[in-house]
Amino acid sequence: MNAARRRGPRDRSPRAVHARARRILARLKRQPRHARVELDHATPFELLVATILSAQCTDERVNRVTPGLFAAYPDVAALARASPARLESLIRPTGFYRSKAQRLIECSRALVERWGGVVPKTMDALTELPGIGRKTANVILGACAGVPSIVVDTHVKRVSARLHLTRQTDPVKIEFDLRAAWPERDWTEGSQRMLLHGRYVCLARTPRCEVCALYDDCEWERKRVRRC
Ligand code: SF4
Structure with a gap:
């Protein structure tokens, strides 16, 4: 493991973080899973x-x-x-x-x-x-209501921290960091996709890095090494 990997991304300027956040958003949007709320409801x-x-x-x-x-x-x-x-x-x-x-x-x-x-x-x-x-x-x-919204639950909190998209731990501050990084039209879909990514891929205990679409953009120091 090299020094850069241990420390996470070298460039933590808002500009660099926002650029990475948008790259990650684009990758999440290419995932086949539907970006829908998984709680069954009719109203x-x-x-x-x-x-x-x-x-x-x-x-x-x-x-x-x-x-x-x-x-x-x-x-x-x-x-x-x-x-x-x-x-x-x-x-x-x-x-x-x-x-x-x-x-x-x-x-x-x-x-x-x-x-x-x-x-x-x-x-x-x-x-x-x-x-x-x-x-x-x-x-x-x-x-x-069709209002652009970012939901920060336990999955979004964990994934955005691992991806170094925020340094905050308070969900409201994380929400506002993601708001600043993503276009407003993508807030709802982006956070829902990040939530599903945390639920099914970037698991809390054993992240499934080997199948992760964000692998190349992830500089989490404990990500699991992908093997061919
Ligand atoms: S590479 Fe691993 S730790 Fe990084 S986002 Fe993907 S699943 Fe999570």
């Missing part, structure tokens, strides 16, 4: 609920829980009136079910009271709802 409200449930839980597990949940509570008003005990039993497999049930009920009540049961389409309105942070708001805005 913005269902996506809001599924995103709340996805905290500390896989999308796959959330997708096993939501059909029963949406059958029991088909709309915002129904969930706003839910009994905590019944709701908790339905969402228990997603973990942290007591706090998630509380968030779902409080958020649904606020949606009914403030927005007539309709999920709003601005960052300010979404983040004023109880239990809704910037990440969840960005998921809704990008997938349901």
